Amino acid sequence: MIDWTRELRGSHRxxxxxxxxxxxxxxxxxxxxxxxVPQAITVPPGYIALVxxxxxxxxxxxxxxxxxTGKPFAQTTPAERNKTLQEMIDEELLVQRGVLLDLPETTTxxxxxxxxxxxxxxxxxxxxxxxxxxxxxxxYDAHRARYSTTGTMQVRDLLLRVGGYQNAxxxxxxxxxxxxxxxxxxxxxxxxxxVMQHFGLVDSGRADAEEVLDFAAKLHLGAxxxxxxxxxxxxxxxxxxxxxxxxxLLLMQRRQTPRAADFANVRPKVxxxxxxxxxxxxxxxxxxxxxxxxxxxxxxxxPP
Amino acid sequence: xxxxxxxxxxxRSGAKRRIFAAIALVIALLLVAGxxxxxxxxxxxxxxxxxxxxxxxxxxxxxxxxxxxAEAKPLYLAHxxxxxxxxxxxxxxxxxxxxxxxxxxxxDGSVFExxxxxxxxxxxEHGKSRNVTDMPAFGLTGRLSAAEIRNLVQYLLKLxxxxxxxxxxxxxxSLYFDVAKANCADCHGESAQxxxxxxxxxxxxxxxxxxxxxxxxxxxxxxxxxxxxPGWIDVLPLAQIRALAIYVYIAARGASND
Numbered sequence: 322m323i324d325w326t327r328e329l330r331g332s333h334r335x336x337x338x339x340x341x342x343x344x345x346x347x348x349x350x351x352x353x354x355x356x357x358v359p360q361a362i363t364v365p366p367g368y369i370a371l372v373x374x375x376x377x378x379x380x381x382x383x384x385x386x387x388x389x390t391g392k393p394f395a396q397t398t399p400a401e402r403n404k405t406l407q408e409m410i411d412e413e414l415l416v417q418r419g420v421l422l423d424l425p426e427t428t429t430x431x432x433x434x435x436x437x438x439x440x441x442x443x444x445x446x447x448x449x450x451x452x453x454x455x456x457x458x459x460x461y462d463a464h465r466a467r468y469s470t471t472g473t474m475q476v477r478d479l480l481l482r483v484g485g486y487q488n489a490x491x492x493x494x495x496x497x498x499x500x501x502x503x504x505x506x507x508x509x510x511x512x513x514x515x516v517m518q519h520f521g522l523v524d525s526g527r528a529d530a531e532e533v534l535d536f537a538a539k540l541h542l543g544a545x546x547x548x549x550x551x552x553x554x555x556x557x558x559x560x561x562x563x564x565x566x567x568x569x570l571l572l573m574q575r576r577q578t579p580r581a582a583d584f585a586n587v588r589p590k591v592x593x594x595x596x597x598x599x600x601x602x603x604x605x606x607x608x609x610x611x612x613x614x615x616x617x618x619x620x621x622x623x624p625p
Numbered sequence: 626x627x628x629x630x631x632x633x634x635x636x637r638s639g640a641k642r643r644i645f646a647a648i649a650l651v652i653a654l655l656l657v658a659g660x661x662x663x664x665x666x667x668x669x670x671x672x673x674x675x676x677x678x679x680x681x682x683x684x685x686x687x688x689x690x691x692x693x694x695a696e697a698k699p700l701y702l703a704h705x706x707x708x709x710x711x712x713x714x715x716x717x718x719x720x721x722x723x724x725x726x727x728x729x730x731x732x733d734g735s736v737f738e739x740x741x742x743x744x745x746x747x748x749x750e751h752g753k754s755r756n757v758t759d760m761p762a763f764g765l766t767g768r769l770s771a772a773e774i775r776n777l778v779q780y781l782l783k784l785x786x787x788x789x790x791x792x793x794x795x796x797x798x799s800l801y802f803d804v805a806k807a808n809c810a811d812c813h814g815e816s817a818q819x820x821x822x823x824x825x826x827x828x829x830x831x832x833x834x835x836x837x838x839x840x841x842x843x844x845x846x847x848x849x850x851x852x853x854x855p856g857w858i859d860v861l862p863l864a865q866i867r868a869l870a871i872y873v874y875i876a877a878r879g880a881s882n883d
Contacts, residue, residue, distance in 0.1 A: 366676035367863040378863070379676075380741060381753070395681070442750045449720070449748075451762055451848035588767030 764847030
């Protein structure tokens, strides 16, 4: 026989218990949502302060206090300690502000410092191994030109113009033939002024009147004339050289060719260049890893 | 043959036994859990004490020092022994100094100073690492000739109390103080007792040589020194670094007390 009273009690229990659970849950949830419990934030062990949750290490504080006062931390006064602490807090606040302002994105100096710091970290390990004499010698041999003295020259540049109002009917071939003839006479010892007058040669204005360093001569003579001039010795005259404005004859008056410096004389420079090259290699390796792991998209087609 | 059914009395006693066993098991589990919790809390308390205690005095607290040593030993073996060797005597080839003696390249050998070296390293490119200067490469850069370096080495051997060539040592001494040449006194001091702010070692103690020929000094002067040690601040928790500092401090103190 069915005990209906018991059945009803059982069905009540199945509704009442979840209902109580729901009410308690809602009450707890509501309490949690609308009642703000003040969090007990404490400075963790090992730190002297928290600035926006960023810790200032106690050891840094002690070290900085000692450095600022010039005496052991144990001998510093509470006022000195407090001064240092406030300065450290200020610094931390300013740094945090800088990060918030995204200074690496907006300030060139910050970007420069950051890139330099990353490069310095990349070549840290390479600095710990000194080079050997053999490595320095090999580096010197491979870069001899870098360890040469700079040459000097005093040269005269005679020009037989092609075209223009002075030689409107002169062809390049004709100018070359005339220059060849002039060269023959100059080499035979005919005075320069006489040859210039006879062939219509003029000073081009490119060569300096006094002796100049090679780099300056190259700058003034141009890429085409400089190699011809650099190959000349004192008193020599170049073969005719055709350039945009006509045919040139170069008369070398005084030439000091670059000389390779002895390894022993340039050791300090070779050493620093070598160390720098190793560091550069390490930095390039770091950069190639960064590039490998980065997602870099370049607009297609690339901007002109 | 069918077994006779158990009597109601034996059924009741069996149930009681099971209940008692269950209660005993729960109590035992609670006890174990309680002990584990207590041990965990004690360890946490010790770690906190390590960080909050005065580093100058903490090694006098035997319980705390013992705790630090026990915790630091596996850390040392895992992170430091690769360069400084398991016996803490260093590795000259790697430029890792002996930690088991009382001579310090950087700082005064206090827990505080050792901890700072572990935190930020040496020439690690961390802004707070020990990175004031390098030992220049006098030979590689041609600042000193091989003969001059040999003379200098003889002077350093003399300072260490080793056999040396008197004449060469006298010439080496001139180089030691010559500001235009070696200028060793600038970092190592006029008394040659070094400067731990620069990491310039004391040259008057006889711990740098493994032979009488001064090879170690010759190589250091010829090729220079730029030894690096990584900073561990971003690798290990602060408390573990403090424990390691105590471990190294006590190892060195043990050496100095020998």
